[in-house]
Amino acid sequence: xxxxxxxxxxxxFADVQKSYDGETLVVKNLDLEIDRxxxxxxxxxxxxxxxxCLMMLAGFETAxxxxxxxxxxxxxxxxxxxxxxGMVFQNYALFPHMTVHENLAFPLEVxxxxxxxVEERVARALDMVELTGFGSRRPAQLSGGQxxxxxxxxxxxxxxxLVLMDEPxxxxxxxxxxxxxxxIRHIHERLGVTVVxxxxxxxxxxTMSDRIAVFNDGVIQQISTPEGLYERPENVFVAxxxxxxxxxxxxxxxxxxxxxxxxxxxxxxxxxxxxxxGRGEATILSLRPERVTVAPEAxxxxxxxxxxxxxxxxxxDHVRSRLxxxxxxxFIVKVPNSGMxxxxxxxxxxxxxxxxEDCRALxxxxxxxxxx
Amino acid sequence: xxAIAPGQLTTADGTPLKVSFARALRRSRLKxxxxxxxxxAFLLITFLVPIGDMLFRSVENQLVGRVLHRTVAALADxxxxxxxxxxxxxxxxxxxxxxEGRENRTTGRVxxxxxxxxxxxxxxxxxxxxxxxxxxxxPYRAAMIAIDERWGNxxxxxxxxxxxxxxxxxxxxxxxxxxxxxxxxxxRQEEERQIYLRLFGRTLxxxxxxxxxxxxxxxxxxxxxxxxPVRTSNLLMIMVxxxxxxxxxxxxxxxxxxxxxxxxxxxxxxxxxLIGEDNRLSMIHNRTGTxxxxxxxxxxxxxxxxxxxxxxxxxxxMRAARSLGAxxxxxxxxxxxxxxxxxxxAGSILVFIIAIGYYITPALVGGTxxxxxxxxxxxxxxxSLNWGLAAALGALLLAAVLALxxxxxxxxxxxxxxxx
Numbered sequence: 122x123x124x125x126x127x128x129x130x131x132x133x134f135a136d137v138q139k140s141y142d143g144e145t146l147v148v149k150n151l152d153l154e155i156d157r158x159x160x161x162x163x164x165x166x167x168x169x170x171x172x173x174c175l176m177m178l179a180g181f182e183t184a185x186x187x188x189x190x191x192x193x194x195x196x197x198x199x200x201x202x203x204x205x206x207g208m209v210f211q212n213y214a215l216f217p218h219m220t221v222h223e224n225l226a227f228p229l230e231v232x233x234x235x236x237x238x239v240e241e242r243v244a245r246a247l248d249m250v251e252l253t254g255f256g257s258r259r260p261a262q263l264s265g266g267q268x269x270x271x272x273x274x275x276x277x278x279x280x281x282x283l284v285l286m287d288e289p290x291x292x293x294x295x296x297x298x299x300x301x302x303x304x305i306r307h308i309h310e311r312l313g314v315t316v317v318x319x320x321x322x323x324x325x326x327x328t329m330s331d332r333i334a335v336f337n338d339g340v341i342q343q344i345s346t347p348e349g350l351y352e353r354p355e356n357v358f359v360a361x362x363x364x365x366x367x368x369x370x371x372x373x374x375x376x377x378x379x380x381x382x383x384x385x386x387x388x389x390x391x392x393x394x395x396x397x398x399g400r401g402e403a404t405i406l407s408l409r410p411e412r413v414t415v416a417p418e419a420x421x422x423x424x425x426x427x428x429x430x431x432x433x434x435x436x437x438d439h440v441r442s443r444l445x446x447x448x449x450x451x452f453i454v455k456v457p458n459s460g461m462x463x464x465x466x467x468x469x470x471x472x473x474x475x476x477x478e479d480c481r482a483l484x485x486x487x488x489x490x491x492x493x
Numbered sequence: 494x495x496a497i498a499p500g501q502l503t504t505a506d507g508t509p510l511k512v513s514f515a516r517a518l519r520r521s522r523l524k525x526x527x528x529x530x531x532x533x534a535f536l537l538i539t540f541l542v543p544i545g546d547m548l549f550r551s552v553e554n555q556l557v558g559r560v561l562h563r564t565v566a567a568l569a570d571x572x573x574x575x576x577x578x579x580x581x582x583x584x585x586x587x588x589x590x591x592x593e594g595r596e597n598r599t600t601g602r603v604x605x606x607x608x609x610x611x612x613x614x615x616x617x618x619x620x621x622x623x624x625x626x627x628x629x630x631x632p633y634r635a636a637m638i639a640i641d642e643r644w645g646n647x648x649x650x651x652x653x654x655x656x657x658x659x660x661x662x663x664x665x666x667x668x669x670x671x672x673x674x675x676x677x678x679x680x681r682q683e684e685e686r687q688i689y690l691r692l693f694g695r696t697l698x699x700x701x702x703x704x705x706x707x708x709x710x711x712x713x714x715x716x717x718x719x720x721x722p723v724r725t726s727n728l729l730m731i732m733v734x735x736x737x738x739x740x741x742x743x744x745x746x747x748x749x750x751x752x753x754x755x756x757x758x759x760x761x762x763x764x765x766x767l768i769g770e771d772n773r774l775s776m777i778h779n780r781t782g783t784x785x786x787x788x789x790x791x792x793x794x795x796x797x798x799x800x801x802x803x804x805x806x807x808x809x810x811m812r813a814a815r816s817l818g819a820x821x822x823x824x825x826x827x828x829x830x831x832x833x834x835x836x837x838x839a840g841s842i843l844v845f846i847i848a849i850g851y852y853i854t855p856a857l858v859g860g861t862x863x864x865x866x867x868x869x870x871x872x873x874x875x876x877s878l879n880w881g882l883a884a885a886l887g888a889l890l891l892a893a894v895l896a897l898x899x900x901x902x903x904x905x906x907x908x909x910x911x912x913x
Contacts, residue, residue, distance in 0.1 A: 228817035
């Protein structure tokens with residue numbers, strides 16, 4: 122390579138393409154770099170290509186085109202069992218005919234480690250996931266959460282450089298899932314191992330990851346930190362997929378440096394020009410519900426509009442209100458339950474406002490449905 | 494109402510909970526019983542009763558005692574070990590029995606029965622039956638010995654006394670190549686008459702070979718069917734099942750056409766020059782024919798349980814094993830194969846049990862070296878009419894199957910068996 126690379130990425134997908142049938146691409150021109158010790162999540166709806174990427178990295182699928190590098194070495198022609206990559210599967214894939222101890226010892230035995238070392242490492246792995254004393258049980262005798270921990274311990278016991286997790290928490294109930302999210306996160310911090318995590322649950326992705334790659338239609342839509350993704354979505358898909366989002370359809374009236382004004386039905390909105398086109402181009406405005414202020418002080422926001430309250434849902438810490446505003450009947454505003462607000466009533470007209478920076482003017486891809 | 498013990502749970506009206514619970518269950522139990530009753534009755538009449546009858550026949554021996562009832566009664570005080578012939582009253586009773594038996598035509602059957610134990614008894618009884626009515630007065634003993642000197646033979650009398658009991662072990666002894674000696678002790682059958690143990694051995698050995706072949710042939714195809722995409726695996730499944738839907742006789746006859754000396758395979762081998770015209774292989778009407786045809790016929794019984802078990806093994810097991818560092822072979826042997834144990838066990842025991850009782854195919858293609866115990870049972874049922882021996886052989890076969898079943902339960906656990 123001629124370009125001076127200051128530091129070679131630990132995992133690198135270089136222009137990877139994957140097709141299962143020779144007609145459609147499941148993964149299109151993927152370029153992705155993952156640093157050593159990073160917790161990277163591949164997030165996306167089902168069929169977006171994220172699991173395929175993971176399987177290519179694990180070696181269970183071969184890339185149709187392109188190279189995958191691990192630690193500077195192309196692994197395209199390396200068999201899965203020689204890649205030294207730990208993997209946690211969706212349904213754990215614990216071997217039912219082996220005890221927990223035998224499951225954990227399996228990767229060590231196939232590596233022909235000495236008996237004493239196997240024992241020691243298995244004990245350490247059990248300790249790590251707080252399952253000491255469960256070694257003689259069979260997977261079927263464990264609860265879902267315990268099985269999950271065994272699966273994690275098994276993927277880590279042989280000290281792989283890289284651990285892949287394919288929706289590992291999908292089978293758990295909500296409470297256990299949240300607990301396991303923290304446990305996995307802590308194990309990652311403690312061991313410093315590189316983790317590539319696949320999920321379709323955005324909450325899980327935001328909680329756990331250093332960086333998130335949002336997949337859709339075989340393409341990474343945006344790759345950023347959780348905060349970056351939520352605060353600064355770069356296209357409509359990301360804005361829509363991560364968190365809740367109000368959408369206003371409009372046309373760019375004027376661009377003014379970073380800002381622009383957009384004509385929407387019934388008004389002119391000041392917005393941050395992120396990826397919208399020039400004057401006259403269609404755009405979609407994206408606005409987070411919690412960034413909208415009800416009854417703003419005069420002059421505090423450039424965007425102030427009248428809205429009719431359609432529906433109110435009391436949620437304890439905040440009131441979720443659905444408003445009719447600028448031709449949109451599904452405009453959601455989260456009003457914090459801080460006592461500073463006068464209670465709203467269904468049918469009344471209120472003023473709402475927001476800053477230009479919180480309203481992001483994004484491109485309007487033709488494939489994206491105009492409304493749903 | 495029964496007195497309610499303190500601490501006992503009761504329903505709102507004071508009935509003990511157990512009573513109330515039993516009452517609630519009774520209705521659904523009756524319903525369940527009603528649903529299984531027709532099948533149970535069917536099995537009882539067509540399965541359990543015949544098996545019971547077979548077991549009874551294998552020891553039943555009332556014929557001698559019934560037809561020669563006077564003789565048997567008179568023989569009660571006679572000591573077979575005394576070395577002397579029975580006295581005059583016994584012979585008098587014997588003549589009376591023969592006269593009566595001649596009218597009922599029953600003495601001939603006794604002769605046939607005793608002939609199983611000692612050669613010549615049938616002819617002795619026929620001969621005596623014709624002439625006994627001429628004896629009208631004493632001395633009976635001399636007269637009988639005059640009809641046939643075998644009546645003066647101690648062995649004949651020992652046999653009659655021994656077989657006068659209502660139950661006998663002689664069928665079972667015969668079924669395992671043993672016999673009673675004239676003195677009443679148990680000895681090996683003569684060399685040239687020892688056939689059943691060898692036949693049992695051959696039946697078990699051939700069944701084992703057939704089971705092994707079915708497993709070796711069935712395992713890969715089941716694996717393929719379980720791992721290929723549904724469309725392809727369905728096609729394979731049809732190919733496995735197609736022979737299953739064809740008549741057994743048609744399939745067996747096809748094997749005859751294929752394997753006989755002037756058959757397709759031999760012709761092909763001769764034509765390609767692999768074997769000479771004079772060295773045509775004999776692959777049918779012998780052991781080879783039985784093995785080939787039965788393996789073919791029993792293969793689906795191996796494939797179906799294997800497939801149904803393999804279908805439930807998620808592909809992620811193998812992937813997990815690979816990702817943990819096992820090469821494909823190790824992953825297969827240490828992770829995949831142990832998980833198919835239930836299918837291997839179920840398929841093997843099914844094929845083995847069907848094989849050891851198989852009749853029609855060995856009868857058609859077995860010749861002499863490929864016939865199994867079931868063919869001899871049929872022979873005794875239909876040709877020699879020695880139903881007692883047929884029943885004893887059948888009971889031993891049944892015992893072997895049950896023993897296998899118990900062994901399987903001990904080794905694998907019957908709960909783990911999955912047939913489909």
